Amino acid sequence: MKSLLSFGCGNMAQAIIEGMYKEKSPLKYVLYTPSDTKAIKLSEAVDGEHLGSLDTIPRCDFYMLSCKPQQLSELAQKIKGKLNPDAVIISILAGTTTEVIKKELSVSKVLRVMPNTPSLVGAGVNAFFFSGEVSKDERDFLVETFERFSKVFSFEKESEIDVITGFSGSGPAYIFEFSRILIEKMISMGIEREVATEMIKWTFYGSSKLQLESLDTSEELRNKVTSKKGVTYEALEVFKNSNFEKIVDTALDAAYNRSVELSK
Template sequence: MSTPRIAFIGAGNMAASLIGGLRAKGVDAERIVASDPGAEQRAKVSAEHGIQVLGDNAEAVKDADIVVLSIKPQVMKAVCQALAPSLQPGQLVVSIAAGITCASLAAWLGPRPIVRCMPNTPALVGQGASGLFANAEVSATQRQQAGELLAAVGIALWLDDEKLIDAVTAVSGSGPAYFFLLMEAMTAAGEKLGLPRETAEQLTLQTALGAARMAVSSDVDAAELRRRVTSPNGTTEAAIKTFQAGGFEALVQQALNAADRRSAELAEQLGQ
């Protein structure tokens, strides 16, 4: 990938995963700098990834081409307002904070190129899924650089409408928890059927992993894969019919609608 100089404001888990992904892709440590208020976290990230980690945000962004805001949404306004005088015209700002719109960021930082991202926690193991939106000030080169940044830890998909970030949050941002919930339920059900808990858990996790890998590598969609596994009058059909009789699809839609609405509400609250 191209090698802009990247500054991370905040060096928590998500920032560290992005830094690790960039380093694994061959980006030189000299091209990456981070800042964090915690001395212990600074030492940890510096030791793990071989980069400079500072305690001063203004110092970190001084020579950066890309500034990645990887801090909690609740402190974003204060951090941005303090950082604004130190930013240079044309520096690309990439925000990975949930619920903070480009308009809010521009109000706090001044008009500038801004990319808003919604990653998810599997980025921590290099299997993330991110939705990205760029404002009108972002150049084609900057757009490519932001995409490569997020692609270092998974897939990065561009959106034409910023409002769709709420839908991305509902599907993939919150999505890992839905699968974890199903894993919990399947493990508990297997245990009640007589399996040792460890056995039920191992079978559940490996089945989830295998199904995901099949779906990713297949040339057909999930519905067709499900049909191929579901023999008429067989055990799988009995289970699927039970799911559907309980309103499974409608419940999933209701859940994602709730997450979408809450994402929009948080954006409104946090952007004030």
């Protein structure tokens, strides 16, 4: 059976590794965190091993970098030269290129993943970019492993990861912000907080489910809710006249520019 060692066991690593474990991926897990607590907890949850020190690093097939991007250099100093040179490094570090990882760790095979937080409930989107050195068999294994618990989209150019970061990576935050605005407005109009919150959560859930199951485009689905001069029409006209599309477009450009800046 293949093995995966994760350096860092925060929210995102936990979602990914628990997803793999629940979907019975043929992997053995080794978990490390500087403070031990989260690694011990996750190792118990996934029938894995806890690594207490970085003095000796077990030979694994995959090493996952799951700390914060700014913690990479500190980690690299402790593990450089101790990793199995044939292993694939799986990096979930936002804005950190495969070239930086190769240089920091003196490795060649890297899979850069941009995950998103719905991975926590088994509905994540993972964007993949493989460095040229990763073999077809390794790619197939990793795609199959992540597809067991999420949707995987592979990209040929690393620059495309900078593009998608502001969409699938940040996207959940846009949805939560829009959801917050709707909930607060409902409350201001006299609906109880609990009722407003549940109704909006279900409205988003139901709309996503409908969109996934329908063959209609987003525009067609929108039009099916909108009759001329009706209630929805009035609201959408305000969006149009207030240049909502332009605001969103500017926000997405800002996200993209920051993503490119972080990758430098």
